[in-house]
Amino acid sequence: MSDKIIKKEELTNILKALKETYEVIAPVKENGFYSFKPFKDGGNIDLNFTNTRLSPKSLLFPQSERIFEFNLDEKSKDGYIVKEHPKDYPPSVIVGIRPCDAKAFKLVNINFDNPEFKDPWWVKRMEAMTFIGLGCNEPSSTCFCTSVGCGPFNEESLDVMLFDLEEYFLVRALTEKGEKLLKQGRVDKDVDEGLQKKADELRIKAEKKISSSVPTDKLKEKKINDLFNAPFWDDVAFACINCGTCTFLCPTCWCFDIQDEVTKTVGDRIRNWDSCMFPLFTLHASGHNPRPEKVQRVRQRFMHKLNYYVDKYNTGVACVGCGRCVKYCPVNVDIREVFSLMNGL
Amino acid sequence: MADNPYLPYPVKIQQIITETEDKNLKTFKLVFLNKEDEERFTFIPGQFCEISIAGQGEIPIGIASSPTEKGFLMFTVNKTGVVTRFIHNMKEENIIGIRGPLGNWYPWEKMEEKNVVVIGGGFAFTTLRASIVYMLHPENRNKFKDITVVYGARSPGLLLYREEIAEWEKRDDINVHITVDATDDPNWPYNIGFVPTVTEQKITTSEDSYALVCGPPIMIKFTQPVLEKVGFTPEQIIMSLEMRMKCGIGICGRCNIGDKYVCKDGPVFSLAQLNELPKEY
Numbered sequence: 001m002s003d004k005i006i007k008k009e010e011l012t013n014i015l016k017a018l019k020e021t022y023e024v025i026a027p028v029k030e031n032g033f034y035s036f037k038p039f040k041d042g043g044n045i046d047l048n049f050t051n052t053r054l055s056p057k058s059l060l061f062p063q064s065e066r067i068f069e070f071n072l073d074e075k076s077k078d079g080y081i082v083k084e085h086p087k088d089y090p091p092s093v094i095v096g097i098r099p100c101d102a103k104a105f106k107l108v109n110i111n112f113d114n115p116e117f118k119d120p121w122w123v124k125r126m127e128a129m130t131f132i133g134l135g136c137n138e139p140s141s142t143c144f145c146t147s148v149g150c151g152p153f154n155e156e157s158l159d160v161m162l163f164d165l166e167e168y169f170l171v172r173a174l175t176e177k178g179e180k181l182l183k184q185g186r187v188d189k190d191v192d193e194g195l196q197k198k199a200d201e202l203r204i205k206a207e208k209k210i211s212s213s214v215p216t217d218k219l220k221e222k223k224i225n226d227l228f229n230a231p232f233w234d235d236v237a238f239a240c241i242n243c244g245t246c247t248f249l250c251p252t253c254w255c256f257d258i259q260d261e262v263t264k265t266v267g268d269r270i271r272n273w274d275s276c277m278f279p280l281f282t283l284h285a286s287g288h289n290p291r292p293e294k295v296q297r298v299r300q301r302f303m304h305k306l307n308y309y310v311d312k313y314n315t316g317v318a319c320v321g322c323g324r325c326v327k328y329c330p331v332n333v334d335i336r337e338v339f340s341l342m343n344g345l
Numbered sequence: 346m347a348d349n350p351y352l353p354y355p356v357k358i359q360q361i362i363t364e365t366e367d368k369n370l371k372t373f374k375l376v377f378l379n380k381e382d383e384e385r386f387t388f389i390p391g392q393f394c395e396i397s398i399a400g401q402g403e404i405p406i407g408i409a410s411s412p413t414e415k416g417f418l419m420f421t422v423n424k425t426g427v428v429t430r431f432i433h434n435m436k437e438e439n440i441i442g443i444r445g446p447l448g449n450w451y452p453w454e455k456m457e458e459k460n461v462v463v464i465g466g467g468f469a470f471t472t473l474r475a476s477i478v479y480m481l482h483p484e485n486r487n488k489f490k491d492i493t494v495v496y497g498a499r500s501p502g503l504l505l506y507r508e509e510i511a512e513w514e515k516r517d518d519i520n521v522h523i524t525v526d527a528t529d530d531p532n533w534p535y536n537i538g539f540v541p542t543v544t545e546q547k548i549t550t551s552e553d554s555y556a557l558v559c560g561p562p563i564m565i566k567f568t569q570p571v572l573e574k575v576g577f578t579p580e581q582i583i584m585s586l587e588m589r590m591k592c593g594i595g596i597c598g599r600c601n602i603g604d605k606y607v608c609k610d611g612p613v614f615s616l617a618q619l620n621e622l623p624k625e626y
Contacts, residue, residue: 067351070399080399080440081355081378116609117594120349224603228623255598258351258591262400269399274599281599284589285404285426290602290625300601303623308604 055251068269102157104251133158142323214339237298239331246325353397353442366502394445409471411478466560541567551576579617
């Protein structure tokens with residue numbers, strides 16, 4: 001499919017048309033911050049953002065989710081039997097996702113959908129989702145996507161890419177899923193050469209605007225124990241207060257907990273986001289804890305992203321350079337510095 | 346595994362056996378509620394399950410029965426946390442769940458045609474019991490050369506599976522060395538001494554051997570040099586680890602040692618494998 005063109009003001013009507021078939025999710029500004037929310041007919045979509053504060057990971061992996069249900073009535077035929085909770089997986093579109101956040105889904109997918117085990121909820125949501133990306137004309141000063149295998153117009157994890165050309169969007173279908181969606185939205189006007197050229201220039205210009213970069217070239221050859229026992233961890237962890245903000249915001253942090261909650265005789269098994277920053281994360285029932293100290297937990301987070309993940313899956317680092325952890329860390333722990341330390345060891 | 350790997354199979358508690366005199370260890374014999382679940386559940390000694398109790402949560406516990414024992418699964422549970430305390434107060438006929446089998450197993454193919462030394466301490470004898478029962482089964486016994494067991498607890502009343510071990514004692518196709526740290530029983534017929542000491546006395550060669558070692562960290566710490574002294578290489582020393590777990594299938598992210606998940610890549614590791622990993626367990 002050749003690239004298409006739409007006028008910006010047409011977008012809302014296209015999304016309204018898509019809403020007949022899809023759940024449409026788009027960036028919305030609320031209380032001064034952007035996040036991904038269901039698109040409303042009134043047009044709450046607002047694409048004037050750099051990155052949303054929270055990553056969109058909760059769309060596939062909710063922060064808290066009922067996975068099973070049960071009743072604790074011993075007289076009931078199915079008392080104490082844990083059962084699946086019926087769920088819908090409607091076809092969905094996320095509009096305006098940044099290429100880095102889309103790439104994060106691809107990186108995390110390796111964990112939830114692997115040859116041995118499939119996480120059913122993640123897999124079904126992933127299948128139902130179509131990703132319409134929005135290239136970044138103005139990357140933020142904390143963005144370093146180009147040095148971790150991504151970029152402001154990286155297409156690898158998207159179904160459709162939008163190029164913001166002031167009055168127009170250039171619309172590029174990248175997969176069959178994307179083509180189907182554009183047909184459904186009746187996006188069919190071919191782009192002219194001038195705007196096509198403008199889009200290419202935009203991409204090159206945006207890549208040049210990424211001012212910050214991290215070194216990754218030597219990470220693959222590093223030995224696990226050399227990095228684990230490196231002398232710099234105390235310094236890296238010194239200011240950290242283990243608040244977990246980084247893991248909460250990070251689009252590639254996927255760790256979770258499973259808890260049961262009961263009201264009288266009915267209950268749910270619930271899956272919640274968890275964080276390796278918390279001591280309870282690894283505490284054994286016996287009282288033993290393999291990571292009792294802050295420095296061990298900080299090391300775990302960076303080792304996982306820049307060493308364990310790299311060695312295990314051979315698809316590069318588990319970081320897309322979105323810069324959220326850099327921007328929102330209350331004590332200015334900067335993953336870019338840790339890249340340099342680990343790569344330079 | 347079930348189609349949804351998080352969904353437990355419903356099982357019934359058929360029998361509860363109090364194992365130790367302090368009553369902190371009980372063995373639960375479980376039977377499947379559904380025939381098709383039972384047929385689907387095939388395992389190898391060394392694997393574990395998540396025992397799942399509605400309203401309480403889940404705990405990873407080694408399978409203490411052998412696949413050669415049909416019709417039930419056996420788990421020996423130490424009373425420690427929320428779920429284990431709850432299950433200790435449950436009754437026969439109560440319904441719980443299990444997920445599994447999970448994790449890897451002892452290296453049975455490598456151990457064929459070899460001597461097998463089994464060293465256990467305290468309540469870490471569950472998957473070792475499964476392994477011994479498995480090896481002693483008439484179909485399997487001639488696959489292995491000598492089988493030697495060193496098993497110790499703090500006192501006679503804290504040994505697991507006592508009657509069964511006494512039966513093994515009488516057999517001539519297995520060498521069993523039971524020991525206790527101390528006892529005031531003047532007629533105690535077995536050894537007195539720590540597991541590493543008894544290991545040193547009884548295990549005098551590493552030739553053609555594998556050692557399966559499970560026990561508290563202090564026992565492992567002092568047993569390892571004893572084994573190394575008689576020539577066991579790190580490849581010949583096999584251990585099973587514990588770790589806090591949730592999913593049991595390598596997804597939830599908490600039980601890692603370096604790039605390995607204890608739930609999926611373990612719980613069984615050779616000392617050679619562990620030597621390559623960070624000391625964070």
